[in-house]
Amino acid sequence: MTSSVPTLNRIRVGSAPDSWGVWFPDDPQQVPWQRFLDEVAGAGYEWIELGPYGYLPSDPARLTEETSRRGLKVSAGTVFTGLHHGPAVWEKTWAHVSDIAALTRAMGAEHLVVIPSFWRDDKTGRVLEDSTLTPAQWRDLAAQTERLGREVRERHGLKIVVHPHADTHIDSEENVSRFLDATDPDLVSLCLDTGHYAYCGGDSVKLIETYGERIGYLHLKQVDPEILAEVVADEVPFGPAVGRGVMCEPPAGVPALEPVLAAAQALDVELFAIVEQDMYPCPPDKPFPIAQRTRGFLRSCGA
Known part of the structure; x- marks a missing residue:
């Protein structure tokens, strides 16, 4: 009898x-990094991300020792960017990116997750800038992201994967499609x-089926539809929404992950699928x- x-x-x-x-790199409400590594391995995972730079040891030799003795490998690092501000922020951006990219590469990973900057503060909810980009800002976002993709590949041998994120300018289906259509597939994946x-x-699923060649990496996460409806109705910022358990x-939530994983498998490429359940802050x-x-x-889904 075969399994279904x-x-x-x-x-x-x-x-x-x-x-x-x-x-955050350092926060009294967070578990120590040693406990994270012990528990992520104990839960049965082999792959991890670096998380906020400075949370895990940033010395490659030490981090290699700590991960390898627990049977763990690194899939990606993460950087935060505000590239819609144009060439003026490039030097500041690269200063942030270069150390993280170097550690990511030293750990044998091939991907750098790029998160756009928030238009409202994820803790206080204070509006930092307009939630809608101007056409000029869209052009800067596309051009500077392509530049980042080229520089990261040439200097560190990594591929950037841009992460659509709540309370950023790359969020909805419309904005994700606009971003993908404006950027070079050879330099920018999602x-x-x-x-x-x-x-x-x-x-x-629709995004994977429509833009399959642009999907370079997955984060697996679900939202509670009832809490989401409240959050949207009340215009709650992302940080407090996470505090509500969104x-x-x-x-328990949406989207169902089985069809997402099936659609990803059908792309016929190797893909990381990293579980991320936002829970800041939470009991240890x-x-x-x-x-x-x-x-x-x-x-149980076959992964």
């Missing part, structure tokens, strides 16, 4: 410090975060049982 569960043999599953409530895309009204444990004993259950759920 598909084998997702092109999907490499991992998790990230984010799933342990880690948003990190599709299923939770953020659903948060902003998008359909992950990002929930799979398979909360993440590990969730991580174990989530890993079990993904195994």
Whole structure:
């Protein structure tokens, strides 16, 4: 008798410090990095992301020792950018990117997740700039992201994957499509975060089927539709929305991950699928049982 569960043999599953409530390099509300590494390995994951630069040891030799003895490997680093501000922010951007890219490469990873800057503060909700870009800002965003993709590839041998994110300018289906249409596929790929895309009204399966060649990386996440409806109605910023529990444990939320994984497998390319359940801040004993259950759920999906 054969199993009905598909084998997702092109999907490499991992998790990230984010799933342990880690948003900052150093914060008393976060678990120590040693505990994160112990627990992510204990939950059955082999791949991790670096998380906020400075949370994990930034010395490659030490980090290699700490990860390898736990059977862990690094899939990507993460950087934050405000490239719609144009060439004026390039030097500041590169100063932030270069150290993280160097560590990412030293750890054997091939991807750099690029998160656009927030238009409102994720803690206070204070509006920092207009939520809509001007045509000139769109042109700057596209040109500077292509420049980042070229520089990161030439200097560090990494591929950038841009992460559509709530409360940024690359968020909805319309804006994600506009961004992809404006950028060179050879230089710019997408990190599709299923939770953020659903948060902003998008359909992950449709995006994968429409822009398959641009999908370079996945973040697996779900939103609670009832809490999301409240958050949207009340115009709650992303940080406080996470505090309300808008990002929930799979398979309780949307989108359903089975069809997303099936669509990703059908692309016939190797893809990382990194679990990220935003939970900042959270009690220190909360993440590990969730991580174990989530890993079990993904195994039941064939991943």
